[in-house]
Amino acid sequence: MNNNKPNKTKFYVTWSLVAMFLVSLTIALVMVSNYKKDDSKQRYKLTQIYKDVKDSDYQIDMKRGAAVYQNYCLQCHGQQAQGLRPYPALAGSETLQGPMLVPLKIVLHGIRGNRGIMPGYKNLNYLDITHVLNYVRNNFGNHAETIHPVETIKAKIDTLSRKTPYTRDELNSK
Numbered sequence: 001m002n003n004n005k006p007n008k009t010k011f012y013v014t015w016s017l018v019a020m021f022l023v024s025l026t027i028a029l030v031m032v033s034n035y036k037k038d039d040s041k042q043r044y045k046l047t048q049i050y051k052d053v054k055d056s057d058y059q060i061d062m063k064r065g066a067a068v069y070q071n072y073c074l075q076c077h078g079q080q081a082q083g084l085r086p087y088p089a090l091a092g093s094e095t096l097q098g099p100m101l102v103p104l105k106i107v108l109h110g111i112r113g114n115r116g117i118m119p120g121y122k123n124l125n126y127l128d129i130t131h132v133l134n135y136v137r138n139n140f141g142n143h144a145e146t147i148h149p150v151e152t153i154k155a156k157i158d159t160l161s162r163k164t165p166y167t168r169d170e171l172n173s174k
């Protein structure tokens with residue numbers, strides 16, 4: 001009789017582990033499918049906006065761009081975009097003035113490097129993201145091609161599944 005006890009314990013332990021595993025698997029699957037559902041809702045919304053904005057005229061709103069800069073960027077990148085240690089300068093930044101997709105990705109989802117972590121601002125309105133980027137790309141001695149709002153929306157759609165800041169390697173490789 002007594003010999004059976006360890007076997008029974010083993011039985012219960014094994015089955016509770018299996019049960020726990022199945023429960024966590026179910027929870028994980030439900031979470032993943034909700035994530036996907038959120039993305040497809042977002043994608044639908046953005047695609048509608050894309051159609052509306054595609055052929056619209058756009059003028060950089062420097063005043064609005066400056067206001068967004070003061071609220072969201074100045075604390076790290078500085079009044080003159082000179083960079084506040086350890087954060088990098090945006091004045092003279094090649095990355096900022098280079099192909100627009102890279103700075104768009106950085107502002108949408110953030111960047112993580114040896115100077116620290118910049119959070120993403122994907123919840124900001126797409127026009128504000130466009131204005132602030134055009135403002136810093138054409139101020140503080142910088143010059144770069146104007147970003148049209150449709151490019152911001154396109155970048156949002158293309159990076160919908162992104163949930164964490166980029167590394168520099170990821171941005172350089174694409």
Ligand code: HEC
Binds near residue numbers: 089106116121
């Ligand atoms: C919390 C501080 C912080 C805030 C706020 C912040 N950034 Fe950054 N930013 C960083 C850090 C840190 C990096 C670089 C990370 C690294 O490479 O080590 C960076 C890098 C960048 C770069 C790339 C620069 C280069 O030369 O590589 C751009 C462009 C940029 N930020 C734009 C912005 C804009 C626009 C805003 C406001 C919407 C903003 N940042 C807000 C911290 C911040």
